[in-house]
Amino acid sequence: MVLKARFSDNEHGVPHYMKLTGRPLSLMVSVIATCGFLLFGYDQGVMSGIISADPFNDYFPQTKNNSTWQAFVTAIYEVGCLLGAIFQLTFGDKIGRRRAIIMGAMIMIIGVIIQCTCYTGHNPTAQFIIGRTITGFGNGINTSTIPTYQAECSRASNRGLLICIEGGIIAFGTLFAYWIDYGASYGPAALTWRFPIAFQVIFGLIIVIGMIWLPESPRWLLTRDRPEEAMTVLAALRGMNRDDDEVKLQAGIIMDSIRASGHIGGNTPYSALFTGGKTQHGRRMLLGISSQFFQQIGGCNAVIYYFPVLFETSIGLSKNLSLLLGGVNMIVYAAFATVSWFIIERVGRRKLFLTGSIGQCLSMVLIFACLIPGGPGPAKGAAVGFFIYIAFFGATWLPLPWLYPAEINPIKTRAKANAVSTCSNWLWNFTVVMFTPPFVSASPYGCYLFFAVMNALFIPIIYFFYPETAGRSLEEIDLIFAKGYLEKMTYVKASKELPHLNEHEIEIKSKEYGFISDDDEGGQLKDARFGEKEGELAHQANGMMV
Secondary structure (H helix, E strand, O other): OOOOOOEEEOOOOOEEEOOEOOHHHHHHHHHHHHHHHHHHHHHHHHHHHOOOOHHHHHHOHHHOOOHHHHHHHHHHHHHHHHHHHHHHHHHHHHHOHHHHHHHHHHHHHHHHHHHHOOOOOOOHHHHHHHHHHHHHHHHHHHHHHHHHHHHHOOOHHHHHHHHHHHHHHHHHHHHHHHHHHHHHOOOOHHHHHHHHHHOOHHHHHHHHHHHHHOOOOHHHHHHOOOHHHHHHHHHHHHOOOOOOHHHHHHHHHHHHHHHHHOOOOOOOOHHHHHOOOOOOHHHHHHHHHHHHHHHHHOOHHHHHOOHHHHHHHHHOOOHHHHHHHHHHHHHHHHHHHOHHHHHHHHHOHHHHHHHHHHHHHHHHHHHHHHHOOOOHHHHHHHHHHHHHHHHHHHHOOOOHHHHHHHHHOOOOOHHHHHHHHHHHHHHHHHHHHHHHHHHHHHOOOHHHHHHHHHHHHHHHHHHHHOOOOOOOOHHHHHHHHHHHHHOOOOHHHHHHHOOOOOHHHHHHHHHHOOOOOHHHOOOHHHHOOOOOOHHHHHHHOOOOOO
16 A cells, blocks of 8 residues: 655645745646656557667567568557556545556556567567556556546636646647657667667656655545545645635535545445436537547547557558657647647637548548549648648547547546546557558548548537537536536536636535535535534534435
């Protein structure tokens, strides 16, 4: 069991973690969480430059000139990620956010070591596949947990920005991987693949060491009946004393949400994922799942994983030039991934989803149209299409599916529903990575026509079913679905009609929609003195806190 994060109070009674409080502490939470997605992006892109390299193929002969084996060795990572997400779905509520992230990073490091210690004569391909699966398992845990951890430690005003930065930083991880692959290709044969894979240990160590000193999610602590620790974390994240009214009010609102959902104790039954009513657990889970499914079936990893290979096979460029253009494409990818950071809260989720779908669809149309005639001339137009696609994807569909499930799901089902969404991501990630090489071999342009059609189908679904969540607190999003259900309107319309609320107005609306009763007084934890137990508050509230 990982030790609890240590904290200390200053002379004003303000708690500190890592000697940080308030904005600096929130920033450190974001830095370590972001590093987890940097590692994710790096691991996602590292195989692209080595999977078809001669030194790698000579060491692992099954992959030499065999697109199916190349796809399998690359895609087995997604199987590990899927298993890790399933593990988190099963045990995430018990483990907690912080310990899960530490465990995920440590498992990834173990997987990397297994991959890097493959030697000829000792079944290196089998060992490499096992190591890659283990690395994926750790990443599956982290990608299921980090967005939830970030969302539960953030304010509504910057939650979207912070999680978009996490999602966008995937592109920077992939960028690092591409250029490290390219640089290593000029070194000794073993360096060509060992060094790029081993390099990711650095990111893993940063996550493990950093998370040991960072606090647990205050919302998770409250679900586990640990109000003293939760008040300490909330106070530290806001740079205030535990007795400050704002800290008490925020804790009270969170407790109202927990009690309304019946999540005291922190263990959510699987049946809760499919319930309707004013909480709409099932609908909200499906929204998160669909966003992750759309991200993958839209063709992103057909481009990210196989960009150099696609340039060689579909356009006919040399291996070195394909690698170089792959690196340039990743620069474009990373640059456009920062766009959402500046506009996510102003433009909103829906408009970015729709803009990205339209842009990706038109890019895929350009790619397949230019590949139909064949020959190097039209194929250059396809290259332009690849660059346009990755620009639209980086600015929109890269970060949004990591943000949307983390905020759209309520606290009772958030950990499990987010894990199910991540399972969807990895299942379809594996599927796309597996079928792309043989699909491209069978029909150089048909693969991109398929992705163009898929992106076109996203547009009406997003328009009619995805409510806007920009600028809303997690508890405020609960009210959107209650309003839609109780007032019998679409949830998209409910999100437009419900005004933005402050914490006192959220408390009033919660009473109006029956989340809390008048006798409950809006969650008495906000009036609690530090040290009071939840059980005492329940007694005072006539047993309401059960």
